[in-house]
Amino acid sequence: MVDCLLLETLISPSRIKEFSAMEWDLVIRQGRRSNTLGRFYRVMSSHQLIEFIPESPLRHLHWAHISAERQVVSVRAEVECIKKALPGVAIILLKGAAYVVAKLPAAEGRIFSDIDLLVAKDQLTDVENALMAHGWVSMITDIYDQRYYRKWGHELPPLRHLRRNTVIDVHHGILPPTAVARPDPLKLILGSVALSADKDLRILAPVDMFLHSATHLFYEGELQHGLRDLVDLSVLLQDFSREVTFFDDLLNRAKQLGLERPLFYALRYLHLILKIDIPQHVVNNLSRSGPSSLLLRVMDGMYQRGLLPDHASCNDRYTKIARIGIYVRGTWLRMPRLILFRHLFHKAFLSANN
Amino acid sequence: MNVSSLSADDLSTRLIQGTFILKTGMFNVRVKSQIPEISQIFTLIYGDFPVASPSDFSDFQITLSSTGGLRRWFRRQVLTKLDEIPLYMPLPASHAFPAFEWGLNQCISLAVKQSLIIHAAVIEKDGLAAILPAPPGSGKSTLCAALINRGWRLLSDELAVVEVSTGKIISLPRPVSLKNVSIDIIQSYAPDAVFSPKVFGTSKGTIAHMKPPIQSVMRAAESALAAWIIFPKYVPGANAELTAISKATGFMNVIGNSFNYGSLGLCGFETAGDLIDKCECYEFNYSKLDDAIRIFSLLGQDPKRSDG
Numbered sequence: 001m002v003d004c005l006l007l008e009t010l011i012s013p014s015r016i017k018e019f020s021a022m023e024w025d026l027v028i029r030q031g032r033r034s035n036t037l038g039r040f041y042r043v044m045s046s047h048q049l050i051e052f053i054p055e056s057p058l059r060h061l062h063w064a065h066i067s068a069e070r071q072v073v074s075v076r077a078e079v080e081c082i083k084k085a086l087p088g089v090a091i092i093l094l095k096g097a098a099y100v101v102a103k104l105p106a107a108e109g110r111i112f113s114d115i116d117l118l119v120a121k122d123q124l125t126d127v128e129n130a131l132m133a134h135g136w137v138s139m140i141t142d143i144y145d146q147r148y149y150r151k152w153g154h155e156l157p158p159l160r161h162l163r164r165n166t167v168i169d170v171h172h173g174i175l176p177p178t179a180v181a182r183p184d185p186l187k188l189i190l191g192s193v194a195l196s197a198d199k200d201l202r203i204l205a206p207v208d209m210f211l212h213s214a215t216h217l218f219y220e221g222e223l224q225h226g227l228r229d230l231v232d233l234s235v236l237l238q239d240f241s242r243e244v245t246f247f248d249d250l251l252n253r254a255k256q257l258g259l260e261r262p263l264f265y266a267l268r269y270l271h272l273i274l275k276i277d278i279p280q281h282v283v284n285n286l287s288r289s290g291p292s293s294l295l296l297r298v299m300d301g302m303y304q305r306g307l308l309p310d311h312a313s314c315n316d317r318y319t320k321i322a323r324i325g326i327y328v329r330g331t332w333l334r335m336p337r338l339i340l341f342r343h344l345f346h347k348a349f350l351s352a353n354n
Numbered sequence: 355m356n357v358s359s360l361s362a363d364d365l366s367t368r369l370i371q372g373t374f375i376l377k378t379g380m381f382n383v384r385v386k387s388q389i390p391e392i393s394q395i396f397t398l399i400y401g402d403f404p405v406a407s408p409s410d411f412s413d414f415q416i417t418l419s420s421t422g423g424l425r426r427w428f429r430r431q432v433l434t435k436l437d438e439i440p441l442y443m444p445l446p447a448s449h450a451f452p453a454f455e456w457g458l459n460q461c462i463s464l465a466v467k468q469s470l471i472i473h474a475a476v477i478e479k480d481g482l483a484a485i486l487p488a489p490p491g492s493g494k495s496t497l498c499a500a501l502i503n504r505g506w507r508l509l510s511d512e513l514a515v516v517e518v519s520t521g522k523i524i525s526l527p528r529p530v531s532l533k534n535v536s537i538d539i540i541q542s543y544a545p546d547a548v549f550s551p552k553v554f555g556t557s558k559g560t561i562a563h564m565k566p567p568i569q570s571v572m573r574a575a576e577s578a579l580a581a582w583i584i585f586p587k588y589v590p591g592a593n594a595e596l597t598a599i600s601k602a603t604g605f606m607n608v609i610g611n612s613f614n615y616g617s618l619g620l621c622g623f624e625t626a627g628d629l630i631d632k633c634e635c636y637e638f639n640y641s642k643l644d645d646a647i648r649i650f651s652l653l654g655q656d657p658k659r660s661d662g
Contacts, residue, residue, distance in 0.1 A: 021411040025384075029415065029437050056382070056411045063467040070467075070619050311438060 001273075001304055004314040006030035010040070010231065011275050013047045024057040026313060034227045034309035037064035038109030068109050075100045078115055078166050083201055085134035086127060090200050092118040092192050094171065094212065098203040099232075102195060106235040110228070114158065114167040118204075120189060121172040128156055128170065135162045144346060152178055152335070174212050175219060179334050183215070183257040206240040207253040214266035215259050221330025223323070226307040233266055234274050247282045260289035269303055302326050358401035366393045372417070373408035376400060379526040379574040383458060384412035387450070389432065392418060395451045395550050399529050399563055402571045414461045418450050436461050445556075452553055452561050455531060459512055462526070463613040469524065470516040470625045471613045476509035476523050477501050480654050482581035483523050485514045485633070487611040490558070493588030493640075496536040499564055500643045501650060503544035508570035509578060518618070518625045521632065522577040527570040529563035537562045543643055582653060583608060583633045586640065594645035596636045604635030 005027050009015050019027070031037040041061040044050055053061065075097055082091065092098075094116035099107035119127050132138075140146050140157035149157045154173035160166070173185045192202040204212060213236060217229045240246050254263040264286045270276040290296060305322040308314040335343065357365070357376065368374035372386030376396075387393075406412075417435040421444045425431050430447035433440055434457040441457045463471050474487035475498035488494040495511055502508040508527045515524040529550070532540055537552065537560065548565035583604055584596070608626055609615045615622045640646040 020409070022409050025411045028411075033438065054411070056413060059468070060413070060465070063465055066467040067617065070617055073619055 002308060002314060002316045002319070004030065004308045006034065006036065006040070006309060006314075007227070007273070010036075010043060013043050013049055016044065016049055017052050021054070024054065028057050028060050030309045030311050030313060031064075032060070033311045035111055035225050036109075036228050036231065036309075037061055038068035038111050039228065039231055040109070041065040042109035064111070065109065068111050071111060072100050072107065074166070075115065078164070079201070081134070081161075081164075082115070082117070082131075082168065083196075085130050085136075086200075088200065089119065089123055089127060089130075090189070090192075090202060092189065092202045092204060093195075094118055094174075094204070095216070098209065101201070102203050104236070105239050106232050108235075110232070114169050116169045116171060118171045118174070118185065118188065121185065124156070124170070124172050128159075131159055131168065131170070135164075136160065136168060137162055139167070144350075148343070152176060174215060176334050179219065181215070181219075181258050181261070183211075183259055187257060188212075206236075206243070206246065207250045208257075210236050210240060210250060210266075211254060211257060211259050211263060215262040218262040218265045219330060219333050221327040221334075223306045223326060224310060227309055230269060230274060230307050234270055234276055237270065237276065247279055251282065251285055254289075260286065261291070264290045265299065265303070269307060272300070273304060273307055298325070302329075355405050356401065357396055357403050357405055360397075360405065362393065362397070365397060366390075368408070369393055369396075372415070375406035375408065375410055375412050377404040377406050378458075378528055380524060381413045381462065381526070382406050382410060384415040385418075385454070386415070387418040387454075388420070389418055389447065389450050391551075392450055392454070398548060399451075399550050399565045401565070402568045414458065414465075416454060416457050416461070418454060420447070449553055449556055451550055451563065452531070452556060455529065455563065458528075462513060462515075466515065467614070467617065468518050470518065470615065470618060470622055470629075472514040472516065472608055473512070473611045473613060474514040475511045476514045476578075476580075477506040478509055478578040479506050481578065482654065483509060483578040484582040484584055484650070484653065485523070485580050485608075486584050486586050487514070487608060488586055489611070492586055493536075494586050495530055495532055496539060496588065497586050497640070497643075497646055499530045499532060499536070499540045499547075500543055500647060502530070502567055502570065503540075503547060504647050506650070507573060508566050513613075516580075516625055516629055517577070518621050520577075521579065521625065521628050523580055524577050525570075525574050527566045527574050529566060531561060531563050533561055534559045539643070540564065580629060580633050582636065583630070584636045584638045586638045588641065589639045590641055592639045592641045594638070594640040594642065594649045596638050596649055599635050599637055601630050601635060604633070605630045 005023060009027060031040050037060060041064060044053060079093065079097060079101055093101055096110055096112035097115040099110065136159035138157050139160050140149065146157055154176045155169050155171040159168045159170065174183055174188065175181055188204060188208050191205040191208055193205055195201045195203055203209065213229065213233050254260045267278045267282065267286065271278050291299065301318065302322040302325045305319045306326045365374065369385060369387045369392060372384060374385050376383045376385060415437045419433050420426050421431045421433050431444035432447045432450045432453050433444045434453045435441060441460055445453050472485065472487050474485045475494050476483055476485050477498060486494045486498060498511050509523055509525040510527065511530040513526060515526060517524060540547065541549065550563040552560050552562045554560050585607060605626060608630065615626065
């Protein structure tokens with residue numbers, strides 16, 4: 001494992017009591033790069049360690065905390081606007097927006113930009129039209145990209161609101177139809193939980209929320225926020241596993257949705273990197289869903305580097321190639337070969353963005 | 355220890371290694387650069403500023419590096435980064451010092467969330483501060499440069515940092531950036547003032563930075579309470595004139611000139627409101643600097659201010 005001061009501190013927060021000025025300097029830089037300063041502040045706060053933080057680094061943590069709190073207000077307001085634009089439509093909030101509106105611990109300290117939602121595929125056209133009528137405009141102008149999203153994607157091109165500049169990603173699935181795993185969005189919609197009295201505003205069931213987060217992370221090619229997303233998973237796990245049946249439900253659901261492989265990786269790296277204890281029976285059950293031992297060694301090599309902050313202080317000589325490997329893997333998993341070659345050809349030679 | 359007390363070699367080495375930490379008011383800025391001119395300009399313009407130990411905490415880490423490939427030798431460029439992240443696209447290498455100044459301003463205005471940051475100059479005399487907000491080209495920097503050479507203290511020429519909890523303005527004295535004809539005007543207005551070499555062909559024209567008066571640098575720890583918000587406008591041939599404006603207009607103009615009003619939410623609204631409550635708001639047209647100085651010197655003696 002490569003050394004990373006930020007990671008070590010998230011695992012053992014009381015280390016900060018011994019920190020020198022240079023260690024504070026480093027940890028703030030790593031946190032800034034990985035977008036985890038807000039989370040770091042929450043961890044320190046919940047361990048009653050704020051009084052041990054010197055004034056200068058504390059300022060930076062406070063600023064991140066204020067940004068995160070401010071964002072909670074904006075997200076709630078934006079979700080209200082979305083709801084008004086889509087009366088009678090069942091909307092399932094995903095990721096950060098879900099954590100905020102459902103007031104989950106995973107929301108605390110988190111900074112994110114877009115609001116992700118899931119709707120039934122047959123409602124997609126009406127939803128898109130209604131959103132555009134209320135001022136959200138498609139951000140993708142390139143015709144090839146638009147077609148690509150609609151033909152091969154699981155989400156509409158992002159929509160930006162003309163006045164407020166907020167961005168929505170409207171999903172009709174959680175993975176592209178071309179991906180290796182094919183979790184059925186209908187199952188996710190049927191399992192969803194209502195937040196509002198009229199039952200239109202919804203979030204995924206806890207097991208689905210965890211699986212979605214795990215799948216998203218382990219299908220991702222660019223891990224700009226890898227550590228943040230891994231920490232999110234750990235907070236979700238800590239919160240949901242208070243329910244005694246959670247792990248068994250998780251295993252069953254992963255099997256139903258065909259997401260055992262990403263679940264395997266999620267729990268493995270939560271344990272290896274964040275030192276989270278996973279019940280042995282769960283590990284045993286999932287071991288047969290894991291890859292071959294050779295592939296597993298390669299994955300360990302890549303992800304134990306790729307999930308750290310993308311910062312020189314967290315790199316070793318293999319980090320660069322690990323990140324390239326993760327990028328290739330992400331693309332490989334999401335696109336079958338023929339489409340990939342056509343896509344890369346178009347991007348390399350024909351695209352106007354070149 | 356000040357920047358001027360470092361030997362040229364020591365400063366160069368620290369800049370190359372990234373162990374040079376400049377103290378600008380409340381912020382420690384770590385600077386890493388291999389560009390030789392930067393070392394010379396820092397000695398000239400930042401000479402009076404304190405230097406922190408290499409093992410101290412730094413708030414921002416600005417790296418000025420060359421870009422790769424052919425550009426390393428041919429039509430050299432400078433890339434400005436905050437730690438490892440580029441702040442904007444590469445600029446010609448001769449723009450390195452302005453690039454540093456703009457980069458640091460950007461870092462401060464994006465990071466700070468416990469203060470309302472207004473795009474404005476701030477000057478102070480006898481315990482009371484005047485905030486001069488203005489879009490670029492209104493002549494605020496020229497006016498500010500003139501005033502601080504005639505007895506006013508510089509808190510900032512670019513960023514009015516208003517603390518949310520207290521309404522106090524934090525002092526961040528830094529070099530004053532001047533453009534085009536303003537450079538020559540201030541050079542003749544204040545012949546003893548020290549300037550960085552002119553940089554030509556920037557997006558704002560020709561730029562030079564004026565070394566801030568040593569008194570302003572030494573008093574960087576002193577914050578101030580604002581008494582006046584004055585919107586300056588250079589109008590050729592105009593008489594220097596202060597025109598009172600409504601608090602409502604003042605408020606809208608202040609938030610229109612603010613970098614981070616939106617991200618402060620309700621807090622931003624309350625801070626801006628409190629500021630406007632406590633200040634007299636004016637528009638100020640001027641053409642001759644001497645007239646402007648005279649009008650400003652009357653501000654402190656305004657009989658309407660009963661608390662002095």
